[in-house]
Amino acid sequence: TIEDKNSYTMYSGTIKTNVGNIIENNGTFNYDSGTITSSQSVSNLITNNGVMNMNGGYINPSSRSSNLIINNNKLLINNGTIYADGTKNAVYNKIDATLTINNAIFNVELSESNVTTSAIMNEGITYINGGSYTIRSNYYHKIPVYLYNETNANAVIKGLDNFKGDILYSVYNKGNVEISNSTIYNGKLYNQSGTMNLTNVVSNYSTSSSQVNSNGVINFGTGLTKFLNLKDERIVIISETTYGWYLSYMTLLCGAGIAVPLDKELPVNEIENLIKRSKATAVIYSAKRKDQIDKVKDNVPMVKYFIGMNSYDKVKGRDVGLNTVLLEGKKLVEAGDDSFKNVEIDPEEFKILFFTSGTTSQSKGVMLCNRNLAENINSCSAYVDLKETDRLFSVLPLHHAYESSIGFLYPFGVGASIAICEGLKYILPDIKESHPTAMLGVPVLIENIHKNINKSIEKSGKSAVVNSMMHVTNALKTVGIDMKRKVFKEILDNLGGKLRIIVSAAAPIDPKVGKWVQDIGITFLQGYGLTETAPISALTPDYDARVGSAGKAVVCAELKIKDPNEKGEGEVLIKSKTLMLGYYEDEEATKAVVDEDGWFNSGDVGYLDKDGFLYITGRSKNVIVTQNRKNIYPEEIEMLLKKNLEIKECMVYGKAQENSKELTITARVIPNLIEIEQKYGKDSLTDE
Numbered sequence: 001t002i003e004d005k006n007s008y009t010m011y012s013g014t015i016k017t018n019v020g021n022i023i024e025n026n027g028t029f030n031y032d033s034g035t036i037t038s039s040q041s042v043s044n045l046i047t048n049n050g051v052m053n054m055n056g057g058y059i060n061p062s063s064r065s066s067n068l069i070i071n072n073n074k075l076l077i078n079n080g081t082i083y084a085d086g087t088k089n090a091v092y093n094k095i096d097a098t099l100t101i102n103n104a105i106f107n108v109e110l111s112e113s114n115v116t117t118s119a120i121m122n123e124g125i126t127y128i129n130g131g132s133y134t135i136r137s138n139y140y141h142k143i144p145v146y147l148y149n150e151t152n153a154n155a156v157i158k159g160l161d162n163f164k165g166d167i168l169y170s171v172y173n174k175g176n177v178e179i180s181n182s183t184i185y186n187g188k189l190y191n192q193s194g195t196m197n198l199t200n201v202v203s204n205y206s207t208s209s210s211q212v213n214s215n216g217v218i219n220f221g222t223g224l225t226k227f228l229n230l231k232d233e234r235i236v237i238i239s240e241t242t243y244g245w246y247l248s249y250m251t252l253l254c255g256a257g258i259a260v261p262l263d264k265e266l267p268v269n270e271i272e273n274l275i276k277r278s279k280a281t282a283v284i285y286s287a288k289r290k291d292q293i294d295k296v297k298d299n300v301p302m303v304k305y306f307i308g309m310n311s312y313d314k315v316k317g318r319d320v321g322l323n324t325v326l327l328e329g330k331k332l333v334e335a336g337d338d339s340f341k342n343v344e345i346d347p348e349e350f351k352i353l354f355f356t357s358g359t360t361s362q363s364k365g366v367m368l369c370n371r372n373l374a375e376n377i378n379s380c381s382a383y384v385d386l387k388e389t390d391r392l393f394s395v396l397p398l399h400h401a402y403e404s405s406i407g408f409l410y411p412f413g414v415g416a417s418i419a420i421c422e423g424l425k426y427i428l429p430d431i432k433e434s435h436p437t438a439m440l441g442v443p444v445l446i447e448n449i450h451k452n453i454n455k456s457i458e459k460s461g462k463s464a465v466v467n468s469m470m471h472v473t474n475a476l477k478t479v480g481i482d483m484k485r486k487v488f489k490e491i492l493d494n495l496g497g498k499l500r501i502i503v504s505a506a507a508p509i510d511p512k513v514g515k516w517v518q519d520i521g522i523t524f525l526q527g528y529g530l531t532e533t534a535p536i537s538a539l540t541p542d543y544d545a546r547v548g549s550a551g552k553a554v555v556c557a558e559l560k561i562k563d564p565n566e567k568g569e570g571e572v573l574i575k576s577k578t579l580m581l582g583y584y585e586d587e588e589a590t591k592a593v594v595d596e597d598g599w600f601n602s603g604d605v606g607y608l609d610k611d612g613f614l615y616i617t618g619r620s621k622n623v624i625v626t627q628n629r630k631n632i633y634p635e636e637i638e639m640l641l642k643k644n645l646e647i648k649e650c651m652v653y654g655k656a657q658e659n660s661k662e663l664t665i666t667a668r669v670i671p672n673l674i675e676i677e678q679k680y681g682k683d684s685l686t687d688e
Contacts, residue, residue, distance in 0.1 A: 002027045002050070010034050010057070018042070025050045031057045031080070044070050054080045067092040071124075077101045082119075089121040089148075097124040118145040118172075126155040145169040149177055151193070151435075157182060171196070174433075193434035195417045216247055216326070221256045221340040223329025224282075228305055228320070234258040234278050234353065238271065238293075239286035241398055241420050244309035244322055246408065248284045249398070253351055253370060255343035257282075260353045261399040264289060272296040275303065277365065278353055278584075282307060284322065347371040350581055354401055354531050365584030368401070372534040375577040377410045379554035383541040384501065384525065386438065388415040391498075393436035395421040395445065401535040402505055406527075407440045428452060431496045438501040443509035446502060450513045451645070453491060466491075470519040484521030491520050501542065503527055505535075508616055510639055514547035526550050528614060532593070532600060533557070534578040538614045549613040550606070559614055560599070561607060568607040571620050573599040605633065624654040624663055632665060641667060646679070648672040 002008045006027040014035040015022055022036055023029065023046045031054045036045055038061045045061060046052070046069045053076045059068050060083040068082060069075065069091045077100070082090050093099040099122065120126060126147070146169070149155045153175035160182035171177055173191045180199040189196060199215060225231040235257045239245045252259040260278045262271060264286075271292055275283065280300075284307045285293045293306055297318070304318060311321030333341070352368040392411045396403040411418055419434035421427055428449065431439070441449075457463050466488075473484045485492060492499065502517055505527035517524040523542050528550035529535040538551035538559060553559045557576035564570040575598050582590040593601045606616040618633030634652035641650045649670040654663030676684060 002029055004050070021045070021047050023047070025052055027051075029053070031055065033057055035060065037061055043067070046070070047072070048075055049073055052076070054078065056080050059083065061087065067121075070094065071097045071099055073097055075099045088118075090119045092121045093124050093126055095123045099124065099126045101126075101128045102130065118148040120147045121150070122147060122153045122155055122175075123150045124153060126153070128155070128157045128160065130159045145172045147171045147177075149173045149175045149194070151175055151433075193419050193430075217251045217254055218341050219329040219333055220247055220322075220326045221251045221254060221329065221343075222332050222337055223325035223327075224251065224256045225340055226332055226337060227325060227328040228282070230257055230282050230305070232257055233281040233304075234260055235282040235284060236260045236262055236275055236278065236280045237284045237399075238262040238264055238266075238289050239284070239309060239398075240264055240288060241394055242286055242309060244284070244286060245398055248309075248322075249404065249408070250412075253373075255340065255345050258351055258353060260355075261404065262355070263397065263399050266292075268292055268295045272299050274355055274363075275300050278355075281305075284309065286310070345370060347374065353584055354399070356531050364586065364589065366401075366531045367581040367584050368534050369581055372578045372580065373405055373409060375556045376405055376534045376536055376554075377413055379556040379578070380406060380410060380536055380539060381414070382555050383539045383551075384503070385542060386411060386414050386416055390414075390416040390437045391435065392416060392418050393421065393431055393434060393439040393496075393499075394418050395424070395427060396440055396442065401531045402527075402529075403440060405534065406503075406536060411438075428494065431499070432494060433496075435496040435498045437498045438503070439499065440503050440505070442506045443504055443513075446504050446509060446517070447513050447642075449495075450516055453494060454516075456494075457491075473521075474519065482521075484519070488520040492522070495522075501525060503539075505529070508550075508635060508639060510643060511548040512643075518545065518547060528604075528616065529574075530602060532580045533574055533576050534580065537574045537576055537578070540613070546613055548615065549609075550616050551614060552612050553614075559608060559612070562601070564607065569605055569617055570607070572602045572604045572606050572614065572616070574602055575599050624665065637665070637667065641669070645675045646672050648675075 002023070002025045004026045007030070008025075008027070009030040009032060011032050012034045014037065016037045018038060021044055022038070025046070025048045027050045029048065029050070029052045031052065033056045035058045037059075038045060042061065043066045045059065048069065049072045051074045052071070055078045057080045059081070061068065066087070067089045068087060071091065071093045074097070075091070075093070091099065099120070126149070128147070147155060147157070149171065151174040155171075155173075155175070155177045157171070157177070157179045158181055160179070169190050171179070171189050173194045173196050175194045177191070177194065177196045179189070179196070189198070224235075235248075235252060237245060237248050237259060238261075249259055249261065260274075260280055262274055266274070275296065279302065281303060282305045283293060283303055286309045290308065297303075297306065306319050307322050307325060308319065309322045312323045313319060313321035314324055347370045349369055350367050351370050352373075354366045354368065356364045356366060390411065392407060394403065394407055396407060398404045398408065408418070419430070419436050421430045427445070454463075457466055469487050473487050476483055499522055501523045503525045504514070509526065514524045514526065523545055524547060525540045525542060525545055526549065527536050527539045529537040536554055537557045538553050540546055540549055540551040554576075556578060557574060560573050561568065561570040562573050579594070579598070579600055595601070603620050604616055605618045605620050606614055608614055618635045622634050624632040624634065637652045638650050641647055641652075647669050651668045653666055653668075655666040657664055
């Protein structure tokens with residue numbers, strides 16, 4: 001044990017023991033040479049609570065250990081070799097500690113199937129500058145991690161150019177990582193929930209980072225336009241939410257071509273149909289979509305290239321890997337090709353083709369330009385104050401204008417980060433783990449979150465207490481005292497603890513759900529718009545969040561009601577700078593929805609209150625008109641029915657009757673069998 005304020009230097013020799021904590025440093029320990037080892041399994045070889053400088057030496061336990069070095073303060077590794085066989089962590093850098101590695105040799109082997117190894121477990125701050133790292137495993141399903149960067153931890157890696165081994169993750173990140181000027185031969189750069197910024201990084205594996213940097217866009221854009229000669233071509237993107245989707249979309253918007261995002265769930269015949277209709281000459285797709293793409297290749301001869309995400313495949317016929325295009329573009333840029341970097345972007349030019357439906361050849365294609373997107377983002381920022389420190393939770397599909405514009409371009413425009421949900425069944429655990437501050441959703445998603453949390457509250461027997469405290473905190477807020485986030489901390493922690501904004505759009509939501517969100521201390525906003533308006537036309541401002549309203553016209557738009565009835569209801573008309581260029585190859589359909597004065601007929605029915613807030617009551621095509629000329633909006637009845645937890649889905653329509661002109665208002669219902677069984681027991685369910 002090195003006491004506080006004392007200094008100890010090890011020049012040579014061997015320290016060997018069969019107990020843990022061979023060295024406990026509370027002062028200064030200079031490890032210049034010599035060997036530190038153990039004769040049997042120990043917990044830790046070195047615990048550093050002071051300052052430790054490793055300038056040489058050889059750490060080699062002869063048997064399994066939990067941690068070779070635990071660092072609680074300052075650890076500097078300038079040289080030396082760390083050999084770990086079956087060790088959980090070679091170096092465990094704890095919270096508030098600083099680890100600096102300037103040059104070191106890490107040989108980490110995993111010889112036990114029940115041990116998960118990381119060379120460095122970081123909870124504090126880690127700086128890695130160069131070095132040689134070899135990590136191997138005899139058990140493929142338990143392959144180790146080089147750097148495991150925990151939540152709120154920070155790591156900076158520079159000049160890493162000799163990384164080899166049988167490894168799944170070279171970096172597994174939940175915090176913040178910056179990697180520059182590095183080549184990583186093996187192991188994924190995996191960003192689970194934090195931020196990962198890459199500059200001049202070459203990797204044989206994919207990155208899940210939600211950071212799209214300018215170098216990546218320039219390199220990929222140069223590769224598309226010069227290596228593949230696809231400048232200004234129409235390029236389909238079909239993928240789940242991945243780094244590759246973000247990179248591809250941004251590159252096309254920045255001048256490479258015209259983006260055609262497609263729904264990844266489309267059947268093969270519809271994918272083929274939309275590739276043909278869009279006249280696409282390239283398709284960028286994820287590995288999960290490969291089977292779908294392989295089935296359409298022979299039927300779309302006009303496609304010059306099929307570009308696979310996360311692939312280093314060389315050009316072979318019409319197939320090529322996205323990473324190959326990226327690297328070829330990088331070579332051209334480094335050789336002095338600035339053509340893509342200096343491309344002039346026309347804000348009025350047709351750049352995005354969204355298909356509002358992929359079900360038939362009659363589905364509408366909406367043509368948008370960069371100005372449409374920029375106007376929409378700027379107008380939304382006047383109503384929602386998103387900051388660089390915010391993190392959005394992405395759960396909606398990117399082929400919709402709502403998510404790709406407000407869920408991607410807006411946060412990236414202000415420098416915020418994005419956490420990508422792993423799937424619908426992981427929504428709550430992913431929110432809890434990624435700590436988002438904002439989330440875009442649709443009613444069914446938000447209603448399910450509301451149901452699941454309230455079920456947990458009911459099971460815990462706290463419903464009465466929670467409801468009572470909602471009344472109390474609402475009363476306090478009216479006199480300027482906001483205690484909601486403190487009082488409902490337990491509920492908010494289940495939503496990550498930092499969530500401050502939830503935005504619902506795409507359809508009306510039960511106002512009670514929106515009020516519940518507000519009651520627990522989260523600002524609930526609602527947006528309204530269509531793909532044709534790129535997409536947001538109305539939004540409730542964060543300073544006046546009126547639950548139940550679809551919002552006020554955004555700053556670049558106007559709203560009015562066409563032919564209002566006695567209740568002020570009528571079709572919603574929109575005039576906006578975000579209005580589409582028109583329907584793709586369908587001038588007649590464009591003229592049918594946009595009048596001579598530039599007003600877009602939305603097809604939605606609603607009314608405006610005295611303050612200009614919009615309330616949607618239904619769709620004009622769905623309205624049921626009775627014989628006494630009474631208008632019935634199915635959506636309103638459906639919303640009432642779905643308040644019953646025993647109803648999973650429902651549809652209200654007018655059913656024709658024999659020998660009668662009157663329509664019978666009818667509801668078709670899909671029961672929630674799980675809810676019914678829990679409430680009434682299994683015996684309540686019959687085959688009938």
